[in-house]
Amino acid sequence: MKWYSHEIADVLEELAADPSMGLSEEEAAGRLATWGRNELPEAKNDSPIVKFFKHFHDVLIYVLLVAAVITFILQHYIDTGVILAVVVINAAIGFIQENRAEKALEGIRKMLSVKAVVLRSGKRTSIQAADLVPGDIAYLRAGDKVPADLRLFDAVNLQIEESSLTGESDAVEKKTALLPEETVLGDRANMAFAGTAVASGAGAGVVVATGAETELGKISSALAAVEKLQTPLLKQTAAFGKLVSMIIVLSAVALFLIGYWLHDYATGELLLAIIGLTVAMIPEGLPAILSIILALGVQTMAGKNAIVRNLPSVETLGAVTVICSDKTGTLTKNEMTVKSVILESEEFDVGGVGYSPEGAIQKNGRNVSVQDQPMLERFLICVKTLNDSHLYKEGDSWKVSGGATEGCLLTLAEKADKEIEIYPLASKIPFDSSYKYMAALVREGSQKWIYVKGAPERLLEMIPSAERGYWEEKILDHAVRGERLLAAAVKPVPSGVESIGHSDLQSGFTLLGMVGIIDPPRDEVIESIAQCKTAGIRVKMITGDHKETAVAIGSKLGIGVGLKAIEGRELETMDDEALAQAVNDFDIFARTSPADKLRLVEALQKQGHICAMTGDGVNDAPALKRADIGIAMGIKGTEVSKEAAEMVLVDDNFNTIVNAVKEGRRVYDNLKKTILFILPTNVSEGMLIFVSILLGATIPLTPVQILWVNMITAVTISLAIAFEKLEPGTMERPPRKAGSRLLSGYSMFRIAFVSILICGGILWMNTVFTARNYDAGTLQTMTLQALVLSQLFYLFNCRNESRFALNRDFFSNKAAFFVSGLLIIIQLGVTYVPFMNVILATEPIGLSNWIWPLLIGLSVFILVEIEKWIVNRVMGNRLERKSEKGDKGGR
Ligand code: ATP
Numbered sequence: 001m002k003w004y005s006h007e008i009a010d011v012l013e014e015l016a017a018d019p020s021m022g023l024s025e026e027e028a029a030g031r032l033a034t035w036g037r038n039e040l041p042e043a044k045n046d047s048p049i050v051k052f053f054k055h056f057h058d059v060l061i062y063v064l065l066v067a068a069v070i071t072f073i074l075q076h077y078i079d080t081g082v083i084l085a086v087v088v089i090n091a092a093i094g095f096i097q098e099n100r101a102e103k104a105l106e107g108i109r110k111m112l113s114v115k116a117v118v119l120r121s122g123k124r125t126s127i128q129a130a131d132l133v134p135g136d137i138a139y140l141r142a143g144d145k146v147p148a149d150l151r152l153f154d155a156v157n158l159q160i161e162e163s164s165l166t167g168e169s170d171a172v173e174k175k176t177a178l179l180p181e182e183t184v185l186g187d188r189a190n191m192a193f194a195g196t197a198v199a200s201g202a203g204a205g206v207v208v209a210t211g212a213e214t215e216l217g218k219i220s221s222a223l224a225a226v227e228k229l230q231t232p233l234l235k236q237t238a239a240f241g242k243l244v245s246m247i248i249v250l251s252a253v254a255l256f257l258i259g260y261w262l263h264d265y266a267t268g269e270l271l272l273a274i275i276g277l278t279v280a281m282i283p284e285g286l287p288a289i290l291s292i293i294l295a296l297g298v299q300t301m302a303g304k305n306a307i308v309r310n311l312p313s314v315e316t317l318g319a320v321t322v323i324c325s326d327k328t329g330t331l332t333k334n335e336m337t338v339k340s341v342i343l344e345s346e347e348f349d350v351g352g353v354g355y356s357p358e359g360a361i362q363k364n365g366r367n368v369s370v371q372d373q374p375m376l377e378r379f380l381i382c383v384k385t386l387n388d389s390h391l392y393k394e395g396d397s398w399k400v401s402g403g404a405t406e407g408c409l410l411t412l413a414e415k416a417d418k419e420i421e422i423y424p425l426a427s428k429i430p431f432d433s434s435y436k437y438m439a440a441l442v443r444e445g446s447q448k449w450i451y452v453k454g455a456p457e458r459l460l461e462m463i464p465s466a467e468r469g470y471w472e473e474k475i476l477d478h479a480v481r482g483e484r485l486l487a488a489a490v491k492p493v494p495s496g497v498e499s500i501g502h503s504d505l506q507s508g509f510t511l512l513g514m515v516g517i518i519d520p521p522r523d524e525v526i527e528s529i530a531q532c533k534t535a536g537i538r539v540k541m542i543t544g545d546h547k548e549t550a551v552a553i554g555s556k557l558g559i560g561v562g563l564k565a566i567e568g569r570e571l572e573t574m575d576d577e578a579l580a581q582a583v584n585d586f587d588i589f590a591r592t593s594p595a596d597k598l599r600l601v602e603a604l605q606k607q608g609h610i611c612a613m614t615g616d617g618v619n620d621a622p623a624l625k626r627a628d629i630g631i632a633m634g635i636k637g638t639e640v641s642k643e644a645a646e647m648v649l650v651d652d653n654f655n656t657i658v659n660a661v662k663e664g665r666r667v668y669d670n671l672k673k674t675i676l677f678i679l680p681t682n683v684s685e686g687m688l689i690f691v692s693i694l695l696g697a698t699i700p701l702t703p704v705q706i707l708w709v710n711m712i713t714a715v716t717i718s719l720a721i722a723f724e725k726l727e728p729g730t731m732e733r734p735p736r737k738a739g740s741r742l743l744s745g746y747s748m749f750r751i752a753f754v755s756i757l758i759c760g761g762i763l764w765m766n767t768v769f770t771a772r773n774y775d776a777g778t779l780q781t782m783t784l785q786a787l788v789l790s791q792l793f794y795l796f797n798c799r800n801e802s803r804f805a806l807n808r809d810f811f812s813n814k815a816a817f818f819v820s821g822l823l824i825i826i827q828l829g830v831t832y833v834p835f836m837n838v839i840l841a842t843e844p845i846g847l848s849n850w851i852w853p854l855l856i857g858l859s860v861f862i863l864v865e866i867e868k869w870i871v872n873r874v875m876g877n878r879l880e881r882k883s884e885k886g887d888k889g890g891r
Contacts, residue, residue: 022119099544150205285714317664479548538735
C-alpha cells in the first residue's frame, strides 16, 4: 500500500490503529509474533570454517608450513606433527579470540539499542525500537533515530535528515498533507523513514512498516559486516611480523650457506637447525595475546560505565591530551533547584532543595502569596505553560521526566500558594541549544500571545534597549554566584495569527522576569579534574550557560582557575590563528553553540592534541565524529549523538571519562610490557642456534623443543601481564605521544640485553657440561628449562616497566602467581613423564642439574633490576638537569 497517498484516517483504519489509545500490550504482542521484530536481517558473516582458515593467511604461518613440509621430507615426523599442531593451535586461539571479541562488541552494541517512544494502552512509554509493530503510534523528537517507517499525522517544525536513504544531506521539512501516488521517495514529506535522523522539531505518526519491510530494509538486505578488529597497534605488530619473517628468511639462507661451506654439517642436520631457527624467531602467540588484552580492556571499561564501541578506541583513550566536557549533568549533578526569582521591581528567594515541591517563595524571610503578586503569577504561568517536562512522585522522592531545567520550573510553580494555570499552545518552537530559547503561541481566552523562555541574553535582544540595563545588572549579580539563569518574556499578537516562526521573535517583547537556578557540581569530579592535571590532560568546560555562571562553577571544580572565560560569539569572529591562541589560553567556553564545539575540536587537533569531546544533542554529532574520542551521554544523550560517538557514558558522569582514560593507559602499558616480555625468548633462541652453527657446535635445542618453549610461555605466563594493575604514577606522567613507535630505543636495548643474558648463560652452561660429557638429551632438557625459567623470572621484571620488581604491589596480580605455578607443574611433567620425554626428546634430570637453569633465571632477574636502577638514575639526572635548564631559560 502507498501509505503517503492515502488519507490518514484510511491508513489508521487499514492498520487498525488508534491515535488516542495506541495498541494494547496484548495486541502489540500478537502483531510482533506475526510481523517479527523490527530489525534488519543480520549481515551474512563468513561461516565459522572460513573464519578459521582465514587465520592461516599470515606470512609467519606460511613460513611454519614450509618448515613442516621440509621436516616431513626429512622424515622427522614428530617435528612435522608438532609444527602442524602449533599452526592449528595458533589458528584456534586466534579464531576463539576473534569470536569472543566480536561477541563482546555485539553485546555492547545491544546495550546501546535504539529506544522508541510509543503510545500503548493510552500511555506514552519508551520501548526497544525492535519491539515496534505496524499500527503502533510513535513520537519523534529532535535527536531521535526514526525507529520504523511512519505515516505522519503530526509535525511541528519537523525536519528530518534522510541521507542514509536518499544521499541528500540537507534536512527535509515534514508535513502531514496527502501526496500524489507518483511522489518519489525523497519527496514523501508525510512519511518518516526508519534509520533517518530527526534534525529538529517534533512529530507523531503511525508505524506502517518494520524491519526488512521498511524502505531502508529494502535497499540494504544486509547490514554492513561487523567492524574490523584492527587497531593501530595491531597493524604495527602485523607490519612488524612481516619484517621479522623477512629477517628470518634472510638469516636462514645465510646460515645455510655458512653451515654448508664453512662447517661440514650434514644437509639434513643443517636443514633441521635452520627450521629450528625459523620457528624460534617467530613470536607465535603474540598477535592473539595482544587482542586478548584489548578485548579485556573493553570489558573492564564496560564494567566501569564506559561503553567503548570499538577496540582501537581503547588505545586512543590512553593517549588523550585534552578533555572537552559539557557542564550540565556531566560536571554538575543536573539536580536543578530554583533559588531566586527576579522580577522588574523586586526579587524573591525560594526555599527547598531538589524537585520536591516543599519550601516556599519568600521575600525577606516571609512567605509571599501569589494572590498579592500578579506579576509573579504571570511569570509562573508563562514558565509552567512553556514546559515539556513532567513532575511526579516515585516512592518518597520526586522525579522529573524531560529536561531538568524545565522540571525545576514546575517545582517552582508548585511552591506557589495557589494552583498555577496553564494555557493551551497553538504552535511551538522547541528549545535548541543553538538558539537557546523555546517559544509558543498561546491562547489566553480571546487574546493570543507569544510566550518565550530562554537564555536571558537572547531574550534581552527582543525587548526595547532602554529596558535592558536593569536586567543586565541582575544577570551579572546572580551569575557570579554560579546561578544558571533563565528568563521569560511575552508579546501580544493579533488573534488571526495561527503559527509562529523565529522571525516573530525579533522584537516587541516584555520581559516578565528571570529565575536563578543552582545545579551543584558533582563532588567526585573535583578530584578527577585534579588528577587530570597531574596526568598532563587539560580539561575544558564547554557550556551554553552564562560566562559568569561558568566561571563560578569552574572555580569550584578547579577548571580555568586564574584564567578568564571566553564566549562563543567571540570565537565566531576569530581567524584560525586567533582561535589557536584562544584554545590555548582559555579553559572555559561559555554561551557556546554546538557549531563552536566543532571548531574547538579542529583547532585543538591542529595543535597536535588528542581530543575527547562530550555531547548529547543532534547538533553535537559533527563534533563527536570529528573528535578522537567522541563521548555521548547514555542517559540524556540522543540516539544520533550515541551513534556518532566512540564511547558512551552509562552514567553521564565526568569521572567515568577519567576512569576510562586511566584504563586506556593501563591497557597500552600492558600491551607494551607483553611485547617486551615475549620478544627476548625468540631473539635468545635465535641467537643460540645462530651462534652454535657459527661455532660449528651441536644445536642446543630441537625444533620441537623450541616450539614448546614458545607456545607454553605464550599461553601461560605472558597472559599474566593482561591482568597487571595500573602502575602507581601512571596518572602522574604526561600522555603518550600519539603515533609514537611501539618499541622505543630503550625497549630495543632491553630486548637485546635480556636476549644476550639468556643466550650467554645457556652457552656457558653448555660449554661446562659438554666438557663433562653430558649426553645430548640431558643437555637439551637443561637448556629447555633454563629458557623457560629465565622467562619465568623475567616476567617479574616486566610487570613493572621501570619500578623495582619487589615492591608493595608484588602480590597484587594473582594471575601472575597462578600461571607461574601452572608453568612449573607443566615443566616438571615435560621432564619426568615418560610419554612427554618421547615427544619432546627430553630426559628426566637429577636434582643438581636444576641448579644451573635456576641460576641463569635468577641472574636475569637480578641483572635486569640493576639495569632498571641505573637507567632510572641516569634518566632522573638527565630530567633534573633539563628542568633546571628550563627553569633558568624561563625566567
Ligand atoms: P552544557 O553545559 O551541557 O552545554 P547547558 O545547559 O549549559 O549545557 P544549554 O542546554 O545549551 O547549555 O542551555 C543554554 C541556556 O539556554 C541555559 O543557560 C538556559 O538559559 C537556556 N535553556 C536551557 N534549557 C532551556 C529550556 N528547556 N527552555 C528554555 N531555555 C533553556
